Amino acid sequence: MRLHLLAAALVLTVATAAAQTAPPPVAPIPAPVQANVERLQKAALASDLAYDIVESLTTEVGPRLAGSDAEAKAREWAVEMLRANGFQNVRIEPFTIPYWERRIERATVITPRGRQALVVVALGGSPSADVEAGVVRFASMAALNAAVPESVRGKIVFIDEPTVRTQDGSGYGAGVGKRGQCGTVAHAKGAAACIIRSVGTHSHRFAHQGGSTHPRPAPVAPSAAVSPPDADQLTRLLARGPVRVKLEIGVETRENAPSGNVIGEIVGRERPDEIIVIGGHLDSWDQGTGAIDDGAGVAITTAAAKLIRDLPRRPRRTIRVVLFGAEETGIHGGIAYARQHAEAMGKHIVAAESDFGAREIYRIRTRFGEGALPYARALQGALAPLRINQGDNATGGGPDLGPMRAAGVPMVELSQNGWDYFDYHHTPDDTLDKIDRTELRQNVAAYATFAYLAAEMDWDFRKTADAAAEKGRTP
């Protein structure tokens, strides 16, 4: 947050001193459209529809691991829910995934004083294991990378790298590297197993789940995360002398497990083939009930589209709510969607995914053509009453949008405040009580504003700087 303020101050200084680069103009919004924006925001800030949706999903279905029966029930739930809210073309687009489920995970630390249980969770993709070995600690993933194989062969490597708390989730990007790499690197160096300090920012006895996002992972050593207090305990014990750990992991895997994306639409009144995608992911890790990750995203985007449907007339373009399946175990839903809709990618006007909890949105980021920046500024102007600032034009979009981004679809990111997101994310503690109704309403207002404007205006978010120059000043 401090860095963020510093950056803002710097921008101000530069602008005041020289005004070297004029900001892009703001695309105008016609009065009747602006009136609908205000109507949507007012309705969203007074509605508990999103809360009711996430309450229903997390209560009735609960945890919904990718490829499981519970995820199938979540799809049934989603179809019912979208139909009940008046969506059109409600359907499941199925695909299959490699299934991975943790059944057993136990870690016991063995010292001269006796045995102590550690709070652990198997990491996604880990093989089963029953190993007992000495532990070698590394302060970071980089330190393990630098280690000679002789120093870890037959040992359990322990990566004690902490996760930094930030508003924008950047601490996760840095911390998650060890989660994705530790098992592979440990295997390559001949280690018996890998234990990481959880990718989390709290100090509770929760271990964070998570796994590789590679569909075809390299061979990995058995891998588990320990809770932050258990990582501290292990570090204190290692400071006293050699420590052994017995690690037991039992997993169930199978090929071709069923998953699917669930889709519902508000069909556009003039250009139904032009698509605005908003959505979240329907699956969750299975320690918690997936409230902030990502029941909230499902609820926010569905409620936003429903409020747009309730306007006196539908917008020009189609708003498609995509509830992705199997995000957590490899972004399978996002990959399947882009493949199944490959021919229509050019008709995908813009996409935004809500997959970062339910705290207040503070920023809009985009990935538009340079000539479309006036639309980014117009969007921010419409979002300003919700306390949303202008971000940069370099967002990656949400995780499920990666394949669409690669296909050239413009992206919008409505950035939630992630200050406490990694206190709960992928833990047993990701439950409904972590969602604040007032903040959730603000999220719905922001998504409704964005989706309505993108669908109602004829803005081309792909527009290049050259195209803008040819036409004279945008828009």
Next chain:
Amino acid sequence: MRLHLLAAALVLTVATAAAQTAPPPVAPIPAPVQANVERLQKAALASDLAYDIVESLTTEVGPRLAGSDAEAKAREWAVEMLRANGFQNVRIEPFTIPYWERRIERATVITPRGRQALVVVALGGSPSADVEAGVVRFASMAALNAAVPESVRGKIVFIDEPTVRTQDGSGYGAGVGKRGQCGTVAHAKGAAACIIRSVGTHSHRFAHQGGSTHPRPAPVAPSAAVSPPDADQLTRLLARGPVRVKLEIGVETRENAPSGNVIGEIVGRERPDEIIVIGGHLDSWDQGTGAIDDGAGVAITTAAAKLIRDLPRRPRRTIRVVLFGAEETGIHGGIAYARQHAEAMGKHIVAAESDFGAREIYRIRTRFGEGALPYARALQGALAPLRINQGDNATGGGPDLGPMRAAGVPMVELSQNGWDYFDYHHTPDDTLDKIDRTELRQNVAAYATFAYLAAEMDWDFRKTADAAAEKGRTP
């Protein structure tokens, strides 16, 4: 806290308006004794001895269930630690207890949508069980008490009574009733099992352990606690229709398991047979590592006595540190101590137990003869630089002191701020990181002040009002 301030304001008003009851006089403290008090406080506020003790216990021994091998290792640890700190007459006073350990605990809620796991912990004294039955919810223990047996026969009763957050722990006193009674009442009414909302003040997926404090409990139904978010989930599901729960509990029990109190002394220079008891309990529940409950109490009182030992000369009376065994499963250590020292109870001058965490002490309460209230005021005066206020003369003392209190031993309570104590107490989250070094030092300063004055002065805390009147104004 608000109530507390209100009470203080009330006292002030009454005092100002009428001065109807003069406060008791303050017993004087000679200058050399006062100088030692200041020296002790200064040393305590600069010492991490207590932190090092609780770090060592929770790291090296970890969880130490009453009667377990780990508790035996904790006794060995305590003997070494007391000797290393220069205590005299270090010894274990053994006794035996009925052993109870949870081995398996699983609860699954079954609804038309499928099954969900609940975070549960078996309650101390529960029998083993494997039952599946419909659930009947009660908003309070009183509601279950009022229910006719026909309404719960064969069912799992669910007591959803919350615990109120307070500074002085009074919310626990009210909330813990359901934990002690639910199993017995459920059994008497023919219910299949009892599930309670955890006696805790947080909203995390931790279930709180705990059990009956009766050495000879009545027959009980299988009993477990669910985490607060799981209690909310169960309540939401019940609002939608009938719910079944499958509850599996596996316990190990045996008679005559070994436990014991560990004792170390600073022998008095003039009246070695007159005893000041301070201490905490050595055992813990086994989900966490027993840092705030009660590694902190062990550390605070031991460090306080050690600082007194480091004075140029020992105080007149003996300071006895008693580290009680098997408190959690029935106050066995406190009962054994009072029985084993029954003949010396008259020589027990005063006792204080630290068993309420490690937050700052804000109050001194006493249980003295009416004629000894000037000593209470003198103690508070000496503690005032540590921001400690005068409480009432009606403390019950700590849990292990109950049997001594019954034998007429005067009591002192140094009240820790319990605002967040029941966020961690009896959960996996009771770990070292929950202890603040600065607050811990203040605790040591307070215990050192009290124990030193009680041991150095010839105050008689049993003195009656009549005795005080006979002698003229106290002291």
